[in-house]
Amino acid sequence: MKYNSSTGFSRLLIIWGITLLVVAISLGLTLFLIEQSKQTVIPIAPPPLPVAANPSDTPPPPQRVNLFLLDPTALTLVPVKIERRLHTESTQRLRQVIKALIQETSPNFRNPIPRGTLLNEVYIDSHQTAYLDFSRHLTDGHIGGTTAERLTVMAILKTVFDAFPNDIKQVQILIDGNEVKTLAGHLNLSQPLHFFD
Amino acid sequence: MTRQKSNVVYIKNPKEMRVNRRLVHHPLIAMRNAVYALFFVVCISCIVDNGVAQEPDVHFIDADGKTIAEVPAQLKDETVYLSIDAVKQVFDPAMTYQYNHPRKRLTLRMKGKQLRLQMDKPTINIDPGGEIVTLSAPPVIIGQQPMVPIGFFTQLLPLFNDVEVIYNPSLRRIQMRPKGAWMPTETAGPQNWAIIIDPGHGGVDDTGCQASTGLLEKDVVLALAKQIQQLNKPREMQVYLTRQTDTKKTHFERIQVANRNQGRLFLSLHCNASFSPHEKGIKIYLNNPKGQLRFPSTIGQAPAGQRLKILAQANFLKQSRDFAADLQTELNFLTEIPVTITELPLIALSEIYMPGVVLELGYLSNAEDLEQLSNPEYITSVAQAVTRAIQRYISSANQSLLPTASEQ
Numbered sequence: 001m002k003y004n005s006s007t008g009f010s011r012l013l014i015i016w017g018i019t020l021l022v023v024a025i026s027l028g029l030t031l032f033l034i035e036q037s038k039q040t041v042i043p044i045a046p047p048p049l050p051v052a053a054n055p056s057d058t059p060p061p062p063q064r065v066n067l068f069l070l071d072p073t074a075l076t077l078v079p080v081k082i083e084r085r086l087h088t089e090s091t092q093r094l095r096q097v098i099k100a101l102i103q104e105t106s107p108n109f110r111n112p113i114p115r116g117t118l119l120n121e122v123y124i125d126s127h128q129t130a131y132l133d134f135s136r137h138l139t140d141g142h143i144g145g146t147t148a149e150r151l152t153v154m155a156i157l158k159t160v161f162d163a164f165p166n167d168i169k170q171v172q173i174l175i176d177g178n179e180v181k182t183l184a185g186h187l188n189l190s191q192p193l194h195f196f197d
Numbered sequence: 198m199t200r201q202k203s204n205v206v207y208i209k210n211p212k213e214m215r216v217n218r219r220l221v222h223h224p225l226i227a228m229r230n231a232v233y234a235l236f237f238v239v240c241i242s243c244i245v246d247n248g249v250a251q252e253p254d255v256h257f258i259d260a261d262g263k264t265i266a267e268v269p270a271q272l273k274d275e276t277v278y279l280s281i282d283a284v285k286q287v288f289d290p291a292m293t294y295q296y297n298h299p300r301k302r303l304t305l306r307m308k309g310k311q312l313r314l315q316m317d318k319p320t321i322n323i324d325p326g327g328e329i330v331t332l333s334a335p336p337v338i339i340g341q342q343p344m345v346p347i348g349f350f351t352q353l354l355p356l357f358n359d360v361e362v363i364y365n366p367s368l369r370r371i372q373m374r375p376k377g378a379w380m381p382t383e384t385a386g387p388q389n390w391a392i393i394i395d396p397g398h399g400g401v402d403d404t405g406c407q408a409s410t411g412l413l414e415k416d417v418v419l420a421l422a423k424q425i426q427q428l429n430k431p432r433e434m435q436v437y438l439t440r441q442t443d444t445k446k447t448h449f450e451r452i453q454v455a456n457r458n459q460g461r462l463f464l465s466l467h468c469n470a471s472f473s474p475h476e477k478g479i480k481i482y483l484n485n486p487k488g489q490l491r492f493p494s495t496i497g498q499a500p501a502g503q504r505l506k507i508l509a510q511a512n513f514l515k516q517s518r519d520f521a522a523d524l525q526t527e528l529n530f531l532t533e534i535p536v537t538i539t540e541l542p543l544i545a546l547s548e549i550y551m552p553g554v555v556l557e558l559g560y561l562s563n564a565e566d567l568e569q570l571s572n573p574e575y576i577t578s579v580a581q582a583v584t585r586a587i588q589r590y591i592s593s594a595n596q597s598l599l600p601t602a603s604e605q
């Protein structure tokens with residue numbers, strides 16, 4: 001058969017077309033899979049029951065709580081659902097929620113609270129201001145920068161306001177029992193903070 | 198052939214897989230692969246012809262950051278070259294030129310001057326006046342067209358008195374602005390502008406964020422602050438730093454420098470950090486205790502002194518926004534990612550009775566930002582951009598102080 005250059009060229013074109021199509025499909029598939037993995041919120045198994053103060057008390061049923069952690073891109077906060085048997089009393093419940101937040105070590109959702117931070121005490125006053133007293137590690141162990149500092153503070157605020165929509169209006173962060181001006185040198189934490197969505 | 202559900206791929210017909218595997222070893226496939234390789238080599242050799250490569254376009258930008266023209270560029274001997282038409286397009290639409298082929302001589306006439314260029318020679322004769330300018334690279338012929346090096350724009354055009362040219366080689370951007378724009382003018386009100394530059398953090402305890410290379414925020418911001426002070430020495434304003442050395446300064450001490458010197462503008466310098474290694478870019482922050490993240494309304498019941506401290510910046514929010522916009526315009530020239538402005542309650546700007554802005558220069562947690570922030574040349578370009586933004590702000594603030602026609 002005589003060689004026809006236009007047939008050869010169109011065959012080359014077809015080969016290139018198919019190659020491009022395969023590349024595009026696999027790229028699309030990869031992006032789709034990435035999107036899927038972003039949206040998946042992995043429910044975390046409820047931890048063992050807290051020891052009841054009075055053995056005769058029947059333990060409360062588990063409740064869902066949203067902890068605000070970093071999504072897999074580590075750029076924004078997302079609610080990650082956990083189940084806890086929560087106290088009915090607000091202060092006790094707040095302590096449980098914040099402890100759950102600072103102790104959370106989900107592999108897919110990075111915690112913006114420096115690992116090793118402890119919660120010393122919590123208190124809710126008559127103005128519906130929650131005072132959260134953390135250990136020094138919250139500031140000393142922080143990576144710094146306005147972006148990261150904002151995400152750390154927002155993770156605490158969002159978690160509190162989501163769990164206590166009616167009981168708590170603002171949050172003040174304390175370190176080792178003292179008021180602080182800032183966590184990492186940028187945000188002003190000298191006052192209680194409120195957050196508008 | 199395949200269908201995908203969540204993360205599992207199901208294969209419908211395993212026979213098809215076998216057919217495909219057989220094909221892989223077919224001699225025709227080997228030939229096809231050879232054709233691919235050949236095609237690839239041809240493509241590459243088309244791109245790199247005689248050491249000349251097609252480059253990303255050069256963007257010409259006006260004083261407000263708007264693109265005037267995007268001009269195709271060529272790279273030869275590591276120099277960026279543009280066609281003569283680019284001069285016409287961005288500098289003087291009335292420009293004419295003649296090219297003498299045998300003698301390889303190019304004559305340009307623009308803005309009442311005649312420029313004589315010789316191909317492959319870096320010197321340019323300018324008449325009338327007989328001035329000779331030596332460019333960093335010579336004009337050359339590429340694809341039978343005379344082309345001028347980028348230095349023609351950056352070195353030569355500023356000699357035409359009326360323009361200032363700023364070049365960003367990494368982003369291929371050339372900004373052309375009227376010369377002397379935004380300089381404080383004699384007629385424009387008070388000259389005694391005191392600018393406060395606050396290099397954030399400092400000392401052993403407060404290093405700010407730390408990069409993987411060991412670079413510290415406190416050192417980057419101090420180096421930049423000193424450059425800004427140096428650049429402004431010959432100008433008609435005083436620049437004060439809240440710290441001159443690597444020492445710890447309390448917030449109160451910083452405020453004292455600002456308020457004692459009757460500062461009229463406060464710029465706090467920082468480097469950012471993110472939990473994501475991919476986050477990068479310059480960010481500007483304004484102090485607004487009534488933004489999305491805010492102090493409660495009960496602040497009104499606090500003692501007057503405390504209220505004043507917290508809300509002092511509220512009186513300057515409009516001016517702070519103006520300065521932030523000027524910084525944004527100037528810094529956008531340096532970065533690919535647009536500079537953003539965010540309003541938050543900020544400690545660095547609380548209790549300061551003047552317009553103020555926090556400038557986050559880039560992320561030490563990002564490899565590209567880190568590379569730039571480790572480069573003294575980049576720091577100089579940031580210092581120049583900040584200086585231009587300060588001049589721009591002062592100029593418009595002075596303008597607003599001028600009596601209007603009805604008041605005269």
Ligand SMILES: [Zn+2]
Pocket residue numbers: 144145146184185186397398405406414466467468
């Ligand atoms: Zn900082």
